[in-house]
Amino acid sequence: MQMTTHFSFEELTASNKAKLLNLNNTPNAEHLANLKILANGLEQIRALLNAPMSINSGYRSPAVNSAVGGVADSAHLSGYAADFTAAQFGTPLQIVEFLKNSNLQFDQIIQEGTWVHVSFAPAMRRQVLTAHFRDGETTTYSEGA
Numbered sequence: 459m460q461m462t463t464h465f466s467f468e469e470l471t472a473s474n475k476a477k478l479l480n481l482n483n484t485p486n487a488e489h490l491a492n493l494k495i496l497a498n499g500l501e502q503i504r505a506l507l508n509a510p511m512s513i514n515s516g517y518r519s520p521a522v523n524s525a526v527g528g529v530a531d532s533a534h535l536s537g538y539a540a541d542f543t544a545a546q547f548g549t550p551l552q553i554v555e556f557l558k559n560s561n562l563q564f565d566q567i568i569q570e571g572t573w574v575h576v577s578f579a580p581a582m583r584r585q586v587l588t589a590h591f592r593d594g595e596t597t598t599y600s601e602g603a
């Protein structure tokens with residue numbers, strides 16, 4: 459089912475980890491409504507970048523979020539967040555810098571190394587963060603890209 463012109467329900471709920479572990483990753487009605495907000499936000503990003511996007515992760519059920527090591531209050535759990543790349547536009551850092559300087563309304567954008575996390579949760583804080591990964595340690599975040 460197409461959520462918007464370029465984003466489908468299937469790609470916004472797909473999870474290799476869910477398939478591997480046979481976990482249910484079906485959103486409820488509230489999460490589905492939030493996925494529509496997410497898909498519309500992703501359409502805005504696609505238009506700004508003028509480049510196709512590859513969605514790595516969208517909605518996550520609590521079981522899937524736990525299995526992938528997601529934080530307990532992740533916007534993925536409510537259907538407001540997606541992780542993506544847009545290789546034809548540039549690196550995740552270039553994408554975050556570009557979106558930070560645009561008029562796009564978002565809650566959170568995080569440069570997460572090899573991908574970009576974006577959330578369209580209702581707070582719309584325009585928070586920009588960079589993730590820092592250390593082997594065997596909890597991921598930390600700093601302000602800015």
